[in-house]
Amino acid sequence: MHIHIPDGFLPIWLWVLGYMLMMLFIYIALTKINEDNPKKIVWASxxxxxxxxxxxxxxxxxxxxxxxxxxxxxxxxxWSLLACFVVNGVLASFGHGGITIVGLNTLITWFEALTGLYLYKNLRKMLEKASITVGISTWTSLTLSALLVIGLVAVSGVNPALAMHHETSTGQISITTFAFLTLFFALPGAAVEGVITALILAYIKRVRPTLFEEEGL
Structure with a gap:
């Protein structure tokens, strides 16, 4: 999930706060990755x-x-934070959301990566089948992210229709309608993504099992 609000609509304090937090975490990330496996840059790309x-x-x-x-x-x-930043920056440069939303969108997508990672690591201790663990972790992470997006749109005070994809962003809608539509599509969408993520990870594990051994996954 991320927000698709164009430039000029979000309150300044909100998008500036998003950028400040993003830059703080990126600074921390740059100090941490020096201690990390240098091969990660290939995987990050x-x-x-x-x-x-x-x-x-x-x-x-x-x-x-x-x-x-x-x-x-x-x-x-x-490394997932840096990947999220690059992806959201590139998308914004092509008009997929505004430049002012890059900070918040980086934090939202990083939130998904973090919650997914830690859910996976903890559930892996309890569930034997990795694919089920990945599916549950992905669905839960993206559902929490959808709730976070709903909360941010509510706090921003903008017309929630602006945060929808262009296919449905016409007219004025209430935050309740926005929340319903977001969850209506996000909940099954997250389930599908859980299956896809599990399949991709299973393939990577099959062709590069050492990666999972190195990371303790």
Missing amino acids: AIAAMMLVAMSIPLGIPYHLNLTVLAGIILGPW
Whole structure:
């Protein structure tokens, strides 16, 4: 999930706060990745490219694939942040949301990556089948992200229709309608993404099992 509000609508304090928090976490990330596996930059580039393609594919509904949980599990907390920043920056430069929303969208997508990663690691201790663990982690993470987006749109005070994809963003809608539409598409969409994420991870594990061994996954 992320917000598609064009420039000029969000209150200044909100998008500035988003940028400030994003830059703070990126600064921390840059200090942390020096201690990380240098091979991660290759995986970060590949995963970011996959995320960019997934988020760019129109599905005809106000939902698209994110692959953020995949990024969290493969890249870890800090490299996934950098991947989210790059992807949201590129998307904004092509008009997929405004430039002012990049900070908030980076934080939202990173939230998905983080929650997905930590849910996966904790559920993996309890559930034997990795695919089920990935599916549950992805669905839960994206559902929480949808609730976060609803909360941010409510706090912003903008017309919630602006935050929808262009296919449905006409006229004025209430925050209640926005919340209903968001969850109506996000809940099944997150389930589908859970299956896709599990399949991608299963394939990566089959061709590069050492990656999972190195990361303790």
